[in-house]
Amino acid sequence: MIDHEKLKARRARLSDLPQLLKLLADDALGKNREAADSSEACYVQAFNAIDSDANQYLLVCELDREVIAMLQLTFIPGLSRRGALRANIEAVRVDSGLRGQGIGSWIMRKALHLARERDCGLVQLTSDKSRTKAHRFYTRLGFIGSHEGFKLKP
Amino acid sequence: MIDHEKLKARRARLSDLPQLLKLLADDALGKNREAADSSEACYVQAFNAIDSDANQYLLVCELDREVIAMLQLTFIPGLSRRGALRANIEAVRVDSGLRGQGIGSWIMRKALHLARERDCGLVQLTSDKSRTKAHRFYTRLGFIGSHEGFKLKP
Numbered sequence: 373m374i375d376h377e378k379l380k381a382r383r384a385r386l387s388d389l390p391q392l393l394k395l396l397a398d399d400a401l402g403k404n405r406e407a408a409d410s411s412e413a414c415y416v417q418a419f420n421a422i423d424s425d426a427n428q429y430l431l432v433c434e435l436d437r438e439v440i441a442m443l444q445l446t447f448i449p450g451l452s453r454r455g456a457l458r459a460n461i462e463a464v465r466v467d468s469g470l471r472g473q474g475i476g477s478w479i480m481r482k483a484l485h486l487a488r489e490r491d492c493g494l495v496q497l498t499s500d501k502s503r504t505k506a507h508r509f510y511t512r513l514g515f516i517g518s519h520e521g522f523k524l525k526p
Numbered sequence: 527m528i529d530h531e532k533l534k535a536r537r538a539r540l541s542d543l544p545q546l547l548k549l550l551a552d553d554a555l556g557k558n559r560e561a562a563d564s565s566e567a568c569y570v571q572a573f574n575a576i577d578s579d580a581n582q583y584l585l586v587c588e589l590d591r592e593v594i595a596m597l598q599l600t601f602i603p604g605l606s607r608r609g610a611l612r613a614n615i616e617a618v619r620v621d622s623g624l625r626g627q628g629i630g631s632w633i634m635r636k637a638l639h640l641a642r643e644r645d646c647g648l649v650q651l652t653s654d655k656s657r658t659k660a661h662r663f664y665t666r667l668g669f670i671g672s673h674e675g676f677k678l679k680p
Contacts, residue, residue: 448642455572519675
């Protein structure tokens, strides 16, 4: 069992890109979507677009200087709910060899802390309907599955 | 029946704020969430936060110089799907006196056009599970209800 005291949360750096892509590809739904080569221009450009945007926070969890989990927070200003900022979470991933040790909860709690720091009125995410284990995980964290999540390739 | 040729799409302006808040409040779920006074600082600040962010597009539909529908697009840079930009849609509203005349489809098609212009790989939105009419509407537009939508008040 991993000692959570040894985990460290920080903003992702460009040098993390190979490990971030490994986490994204190491997933039942993601494995056919990603290329193996993290030096590809599309990934470097995307990283820089995230990193230069004050409303994006690509959060990683480090253990012994290795990135073992990630997620992306996007802060969305809006008029609804008296002009509340909302936090949208995408790309939640934990190293497949280290699951079941509370790392997902740990990084999600860090994300919720960041959302509270920015005074967000709402945190939201969607999860593919096939990911039933993930749904139980989010429910345990206090999320309510109150919405249908719609996607379209434009 | 409204002549769709008379509809005009444009980016929202600060002077639209009273009408935008009217549209947000004129809704079964939104009516208890919003204040009546659009001059309140929280709304003006939120409008400016949206308007000054290159990744936000608060889109309105005008008929005879009156705003009759709205939605908010947020462009989210990400690493997934080979660094694809995704478009998130919030706050889709049509004047309750003008529903059933294709205005919702009209403004959604404008939003999808903006997403294609930015080369988005995915467009996404969530809709409260109680809004079954809205779900049929999004499905007709080509959206797939493939995801669970989770929300949490942090």
